[in-house]
Amino acid sequence: MNMEARPTKTAADEGFVKAFAEAGAGLPGGANVKAQRTAAFGRFEACGLPTRRVEQWKYTDLRSFLREAKPLAPVPGAGERQRAEAAGAAFAPVKPRRLVFVDGSFVPELSDLTKLEEGLTISSLAEALTSGTPDVVSRISESNVSQGDIAYALNTAFMTDGVVINVEAGKHAARPIHLVFAYCNEKPESVFVRSLVTLGAGARLTLLESHEAFGAEDYHINSALNLDLGEGAEFDRVKLGTDSPKAIHVATTGAVLAADAKLRDFALTLGGTMVRNQAFVTCNGTGAVVDLRGASLLSGRQHVDTTLVLDHAAPGCVSRELFKSVLDDESRAVFQGKIMVRPKSQKTDARMMTQSLLLSETAETDNKPELEIFADDVQCGHGATCGALDEKLKFYLMARGIPADEAEGLLIKAFLGEVTDGIASEGVRVALAGVVNAALDARG
Numbered sequence: 001m002n003m004e005a006r007p008t009k010t011a012a013d014e015g016f017v018k019a020f021a022e023a024g025a026g027l028p029g030g031a032n033v034k035a036q037r038t039a040a041f042g043r044f045e046a047c048g049l050p051t052r053r054v055e056q057w058k059y060t061d062l063r064s065f066l067r068e069a070k071p072l073a074p075v076p077g078a079g080e081r082q083r084a085e086a087a088g089a090a091f092a093p094v095k096p097r098r099l100v101f102v103d104g105s106f107v108p109e110l111s112d113l114t115k116l117e118e119g120l121t122i123s124s125l126a127e128a129l130t131s132g133t134p135d136v137v138s139r140i141s142e143s144n145v146s147q148g149d150i151a152y153a154l155n156t157a158f159m160t161d162g163v164v165i166n167v168e169a170g171k172h173a174a175r176p177i178h179l180v181f182a183y184c185n186e187k188p189e190s191v192f193v194r195s196l197v198t199l200g201a202g203a204r205l206t207l208l209e210s211h212e213a214f215g216a217e218d219y220h221i222n223s224a225l226n227l228d229l230g231e232g233a234e235f236d237r238v239k240l241g242t243d244s245p246k247a248i249h250v251a252t253t254g255a256v257l258a259a260d261a262k263l264r265d266f267a268l269t270l271g272g273t274m275v276r277n278q279a280f281v282t283c284n285g286t287g288a289v290v291d292l293r294g295a296s297l298l299s300g301r302q303h304v305d306t307t308l309v310l311d312h313a314a315p316g317c318v319s320r321e322l323f324k325s326v327l328d329d330e331s332r333a334v335f336q337g338k339i340m341v342r343p344k345s346q347k348t349d350a351r352m353m354t355q356s357l358l359l360s361e362t363a364e365t366d367n368k369p370e371l372e373i374f375a376d377d378v379q380c381g382h383g384a385t386c387g388a389l390d391e392k393l394k395f396y397l398m399a400r401g402i403p404a405d406e407a408e409g410l411l412i413k414a415f416l417g418e419v420t421d422g423i424a425s426e427g428v429r430v431a432l433a434g435v436v437n438a439a440l441d442a443r444g
Contacts, residue, residue, distance in 0.1 A: 013048045015069025019190075020157060023072055027160060029129040032137050040156035047150050054150075059334040059366045060305040062151070065248055065274045070220050072158065073189040076102040080184035083214040084110060087182035090240060090435050091208050094427040096178035099163055103183060103216070104191035106161050110180075119171030119203070125162035125194055136164055139196055139226055149278070152252045155224045158192035162224075165207075169200030169230060176206040176425070181223070183216035183244065190220045197225065199233035201258075206236045206425065212271070213244035220248045227255035227263070231285060234262045238428050240435065243271035245300070250276045259285030259314070266423055267294040268432055269304050270439050276305040283310075283317040283345075290319040293419045297412075297439050298331035298363075305334040306354075312345045321352040324419045326412055327363035328443070338370040339380060346375050352382040357389065357415050359408075409440045 020041050027037065049066060050057035076084075084102045099122065100110035106124040113122060128136040140156060167173055179195065199205055211221065221243070229235055243249050249272045255263055269275050281290055296304045310319050325333035335354040356365035369382035389411055397407035416436065423429045 009048060010063055010067070012063070012066050012069045016154070017045065019069055019072055024157070027158065028126045029137070030132050032132070033129050033140070036141055037157045040153040043148070043153040044150055044157060050150050056149070056307065056336070059336070059368070060274070060276055060303065062250070065303070066220060070188040070190040070218070072160070073103040073105070073185060073191045076105055076107070076184060080215070081107055081110065083184045084180075084182035087212055087214060088178055088180035088210050090210060090431050091178050091428070093431055094176055094208070094425065096176040096208055098178050098180055100180045100182065101161065101193065103185050103189060104160055104193050106163065117171065117173050117175070119168035120173050121166045122177075123164045125164055125196070126160060128164045133164070135198075136196060139228070140194065149252065149280075151222060151250045151276075151278075152224060152254075155192050155194060155222045155252065158190070158222070159194040159224070160192055162193045162195040164195070165197045165205070167199045167203040167205050170202045171200070172204040173206070176208050178208040178210070181209070181211045181221075183211070183213045183219050183221075183247070185219070186215050186217070188218040189216070190222070192222045194224045195226070197235070198228045199230055199235055201230040202232045203230065204234045208428070209237065209239040210242070211240070211249065212242045213247065217244045218246045219244065222250050224252040224254070227253065229255065229257045229261040229263060231258040232260045233258070236264045236424055237266070238423060238432070239267040240432070241267065241269040241271055241275060242435070243275070245271065245273060247272045248274045251278070253277075253279040253281075255279070255281045257281070257283050257285060257288040257290065260287040261285065262289045264291045264422070264424065265293070266420075268435065269294070269296045270435070272302065272304075274303045276307065278307040280309045281311065283312050283314055283319070286314050286316045288314065288317045290317070291422060292319075292321045293422050294323045295416050295419050296325040296333055297436065298325065298333065299328040299443070300331060301329070302331040303334070304332075305336070307334075307336040309338045310340065310350070312339070312341045312348045312350060315345050316347040317345065317349075319350045322419050322422070323354045324416055325356045325365060326359065326415065327356060327365060328359040330360075330362045332364045332366070334366045335384070336368045337382065338372065339382070341373045341375050341378055341380065343374040346377040348375060348378040348380065350378070350380045354384045356386045357412065358386065359389065405443075412440060
């Protein structure tokens with residue numbers, strides 16, 4: 001990241017310093033983990049929360065959004081756990097294996113850990129850190145995937161729980177795994193979760209992830225997912241964000257792909273006052289394939305930021321990025337996508353596209369695509385479009401007896417259809433279509 005002069009400490013900065021001094025020693029992990037926490041927090045102290053002066057955060061001033069450090073989430077009580085029983089309903093028709101987290105804490109009694117498929121192991125991150133599992137301890141280092149990102153450093157410092165999933169070489173987890181994150185504490189809180197997924201050579205896994213509020217309103221989430229995909233492994237993830245209208249959610253995905261590995265990732269964002277989904281993906285092996293997609297349906301003063309850094313570090317890799325936003329009222333969408341092609345990464349095929357549909361004159365979209373190409377035998381490109389609904393198409397539908405609101409809804413669904421059609425599972429596509437339909441109906 002660009003090193004800038006450290007801004008004056010804010011109340012939030014001071015709050016995190018106080019929280020780490022008071023709670024740091026009690027966070028899970030032995031001496032090695034605590035050393036990594038301390039080093040990561042040292043980076044945060046040196047830089048503070050990102051501002052517009054940090055290039056990667058130019059359009060999303062986290063310091064202005066996060067004005068105070070909310071207390072670290074406590075262990076959920078019986079009431080919070082009971083409310084969380086209804087969480088994750090959107091994906092229920094797919095019948096996934098549910099792993100439930102209430103206010104960031106893993107809740108085994110609400111989760112399904114029975115009859116795990118051969119070659120599949122699941123444990124909580126807190127358990128792995130406490131027991132000192134060597135590969136877990138070695139993989140939480142912020143230098144592994146984040147390129148020095150401060151939000152990720154803050155996650156490393158405060159991470160309390162999450163999930164550790166391993167699929168052995170050649171094995172296939174037949175049932176999707178659903179990470180259910182429910183926020184149920186009625187008091188303001190900060191939640192820091194970290195999950196690690198490792199797929200051996202030729203292994204396959206589908207991961208669903210949902211974030212939703214059940215009683216919580218004013219909360220801050222900092223989540224991270226580390227992926228390590230072996231040769232020929234295949235990983236699919238679908239993330240659904242329906243956070244509280246006051247929630248701040250910063251999510252980091254760090255992925256490393258070996259030769260011929262395939263990563264497909266999709267995120268649908270509807271909730272939260274400020275959401276940033278950032279991904280750092282490295283194609284380390286020849287023939288790796290990356291397909292990153294996302295959609296946002298925004299209103300009010302919502303602010304959603306998608307930031308990608310895709311590093312083609314090996315030859316013959318393919319990447320596709322397609323992101324679409326529908327914006328109403330005074331909402332704002334940000335897209336920053338950077339594709340880097342290393343000198344020896346010949347035969348790279350990389351394409352990136354972002355498209356925005358503005359439903360009001362006060363909505364805003366900011367797009368910043370970047371290409372850094374140091375090889376000469378490549379196919380790389382990027383594009384960005386922005387526009388309003390096609391009034392001719394709307395009139396065409398209305399002329400056939402379709403009410404104006406319904407006509408708009410059909411056009412919005414058609415606009416989003418291209419990005420959702422890339423989801424492999426038909427059941428998941430249908431589930432997300434239901435979520436989108438409900439959101440459009442709520443618009444009136």
